[in-house]
Amino acid sequence: MSIRIGILGYGNLGRGVECAVRQNPDMELAAVFTRRNPQDVTILTESAVVCNVADAADWKDKIDVMILCGGSATDLPVQTPEYASIFNVVDSFDTHARIPEHFANVDKAAKEGGNVGIISVGWDPGMFSLNRMYANAILPDGKDYTFWGRGVSQGHSDAIRRIDGVKDGKQYTIPVDTALEAVRNGEDPELTTREKHTRECFVVLEEGADASMIESEIKNMPNYFADYDTTVHFISEEELKRDHSSIPHGGFVLRSGKTGWENENKHLIEYSLKLDSNPEFTSSVIAAYARAAYRLAKEGQTGCKTVFDIAPAYLSAKTGEELRKELL
Numbered sequence: 001m002s003i004r005i006g007i008l009g010y011g012n013l014g015r016g017v018e019c020a021v022r023q024n025p026d027m028e029l030a031a032v033f034t035r036r037n038p039q040d041v042t043i044l045t046e047s048a049v050v051c052n053v054a055d056a057a058d059w060k061d062k063i064d065v066m067i068l069c070g071g072s073a074t075d076l077p078v079q080t081p082e083y084a085s086i087f088n089v090v091d092s093f094d095t096h097a098r099i100p101e102h103f104a105n106v107d108k109a110a111k112e113g114g115n116v117g118i119i120s121v122g123w124d125p126g127m128f129s130l131n132r133m134y135a136n137a138i139l140p141d142g143k144d145y146t147f148w149g150r151g152v153s154q155g156h157s158d159a160i161r162r163i164d165g166v167k168d169g170k171q172y173t174i175p176v177d178t179a180l181e182a183v184r185n186g187e188d189p190e191l192t193t194r195e196k197h198t199r200e201c202f203v204v205l206e207e208g209a210d211a212s213m214i215e216s217e218i219k220n221m222p223n224y225f226a227d228y229d230t231t232v233h234f235i236s237e238e239e240l241k242r243d244h245s246s247i248p249h250g251g252f253v254l255r256s257g258k259t260g261w262e263n264e265n266k267h268l269i270e271y272s273l274k275l276d277s278n279p280e281f282t283s284s285v286i287a288a289y290a291r292a293a294y295r296l297a298k299e300g301q302t303g304c305k306t307v308f309d310i311a312p313a314y315l316s317a318k319t320g321e322e323l324r325k326e327l328l
């Protein structure tokens, strides 16, 4: 029998999970749940239905894993504990500083409900976290580096769009090549925020808006841009739509370390991602962890887990025997 998946929240990630389920023959999409009127939400899977979140509990015995695709800022802190008390759940919660608190809330709810909840799944947190952890375990004497981009930062794009006189905008985070090369060369540089990343903005102005004032407002915005070298390009609405409507991202996780009695030998571990679609890749990671949630629940496990707690074989559709033969 295939793993019956529910999707709760149908935005970029929700659509991405729908595509990922289609690529995994051991999974089927049972239903999509939305806070909007279900009639206003059109999905692609003909065999699945769209329901209102208010009816989600009725699906307790018809869904094996509920994938929570809401936003990290306000949706997931509430939704993940709420639904972990009813279903096995997976989320992509990415507010790093609040992960311990989120873990505790989900752990309590999942244990009370007898379910498994896997949180903060995706690429960062997610695959990047795993790679940082492996590299730290292997090279205890070393230095970590994470570079993001080139990719669209949703938070920074939103910050630009909130400025008076801005009609629309997209922001790209770009790693500084010379910094990346210095790490790769084993120079173990100490890098400031400004030395690691630059920011590039593409902005559509409202009619009559003052471009130079807006450029200065962006470049000096505390927390978002003030600590970076930022370039601002003013473009037309058509250009933004034509050249900047996709959501690419990616980045690099590196650790340089030393081994030997006198620390005489150097090593560099590098993991990199280049993603055409951030939400579709994130969703593909989530689908693999949904399989793990299903298997852990079948074993009788309960409570909250992160990517650190789950053995890799649980992610794969292949059997242990196949994995040992084909991929070991």
Ligand code: NDP
Residues within 6 Å of the ligand: 008, 009, 010, 011, 012, 013, 014, 033, 034, 035, 036, 069, 070, 071, 072, 073, 092, 093, 094, 095, 120, 121, 122, 123, 124, 125, 126, 278, 279, 282
């Ligand atoms: P979206 O803004 O696209 O979707 C969030 C929610 O908004 C949806 O679940 C949906 O809920 C609601 N929504 C979507 N479209 C509409 C609409 N047209 N009208 C009204 N409401 C709508 O966010 P993303 O899917 O891009 O990202 C979700 C979260 O994933 C992010 O907050 C981010 O934190 C996290 N993320 C994590 C990553 C990682 O590596 N760990 C990587 C990328 C993202 P509903 O259907 O109920 O209305």
